[in-house]
Amino acid sequence: MAEAGKAVQRAVKIGYDLVAFSGGKAIRDPQCAGLLFGRTDLVANALLNNSPHEDTLGRRQNVGKEEIVGMVKALELYLNENHDALAKEWRDRLEGISRQITRVAGVSTSFFVPDIANHVPHMQITWDSSRISFTPQEASKLLRSSRPSIVIGTGEDRRGLVVNSFMLQPGEDKIVAQQLVKLFREHSA
Numbered sequence: 370m371a372e373a374g375k376a377v378q379r380a381v382k383i384g385y386d387l388v389a390f391s392g393g394k395a396i397r398d399p400q401c402a403g404l405l406f407g408r409t410d411l412v413a414n415a416l417l418n419n420s421p422h423e424d425t426l427g428r429r430q431n432v433g434k435e436e437i438v439g440m441v442k443a444l445e446l447y448l449n450e451n452h453d454a455l456a457k458e459w460r461d462r463l464e465g466i467s468r469q470i471t472r473v474a475g476v477s478t479s480f481f482v483p484d485i486a487n488h489v490p491h492m493q494i495t496w497d498s499s500r501i502s503f504t505p506q507e508a509s510k511l512l513r514s515s516r517p518s519i520v521i522g523t524g525e526d527r528r529g530l531v532v533n534s535f536m537l538q539p540g541e542d543k544i545v546a547q548q549l550v551k552l553f554r555e556h557s558a
Contacts, residue, residue: 398443399436460490462534462542469546473553475500495529
């Protein structure tokens with residue numbers, strides 16, 4: 370089952386009355402669109418904030434017909450994808466990056482799937498600070514200012530860099546690996 374579907378089921382099981390998903394990201398629908406799932410009466414009440422009810426606070430659900438069509442098509446495509454195959458492809462990309470960067474002495478990687486958001490394979494990159502002389506924040510900044518620019522965040526624990534590959538296009542993982550290897554070698558003691 371698609372991760373979005375699993376997320377809705379988890380939310381219902383927990384007891385949430387409404388669950389909202391923003392557009393974009395894994396579903397690849399328009400960024401200005403979103404989905405609202407939940408009890409029929411509550412969804413109907415949410416719709417009362419939409420036109421033609423002009424006496425509401427703000428202007429909610431101001432989504433054009435183009436975005437609605439885009440959302441419907443994106444959902445059709447998303448629900449028909451082989452999500453296990455995609456997760457394997459994303460993990461394979463991360464493992465390819467890992468094979469390259471762990472050739473640099475002092476660099477190590479580990480893999481995880483977050484419990485809360487972005488339920489896709491992630492890779493944490495850590496390094497021996499006595500061998501490689503920069504902090505995760507400095508590494509992230511250097512990668513962002515490199516050409517091509519690569520945006521990789523630091524982990525919540527700030528011990529390294531955290532990469533997920535689900536937004537990478539085929540072949541971009543090789544570019545990320547090359548830039549990381551270059552960066553680690555340039556800063557090796």
